[in-house]
Amino acid sequence: MEFLQQNWYWAALAAASGAWLLFDLARSQGDKSQLSPVEATLLINREDAQLIDVREQGEFAGGHIPNARHIPLAELERRSGELEKFKDRPIILCCATGNRSAAALATLKKAGFEKIFNLRGGLAEWEKAGQPLSRKRK
The missing domain is CATH 1.20.5 (Single alpha-helices involved in coiled-coils or other helix-helix interfaces)
Known part of the structure; x- marks a missing residue:
């Protein structure tokens, strides 16, 4: 005491x-739409989730999650048709910190996507969790 x-x-x-x-x-x-890096990895492995990186080209080239598809946030609404083939699969959105991908989540919800998730903390949390990054061009 x-x-x-x-x-x-x-x-x-x-x-x-x-x-x-x-x-x-x-x-x-x-908020079930927010995923930790571990939850995102499980969703990718178990349900073949599609990962969409909404950062700018320079950021994406500097390192991204392996097999992520790159669609910058500014182009997402215009290019959302490219994601139609993934409508029956979960889609995980990511950016540097989770803020832009949260905006992307709202855009895709408006477009009728239902199984969409945000990588909480973005690539910063992904790296902190010891998850791999790729620098390969897609």
Whole structure:
């Protein structure tokens, strides 16, 4: 008890960070369209999910998830017809951090796609999870 009295600010910080983690966990449980890198890998392997990278050409060339199809966000609405053949399969959208791919998810939902997911945290989280990147041109 004496330790807590002398270090109350550390205890308060630990409690606040724990509460934030619980809040974030509860928030992410409600949104099933957000996938972690592990969940994305399972979906790719188990259900042959198609991966769409919506970053710009230079970013894509610098490294992308193996077998990802490249369609920049600015071109997605115009090129969504290219994805019609994947409508019965899950589609995972990715970008650098997950923000552009979230916008892409909304675009494809409007176009009638139902099995669409966003790679939470984008390629930053993918790399942090130790997943592979490819620099091959498609």
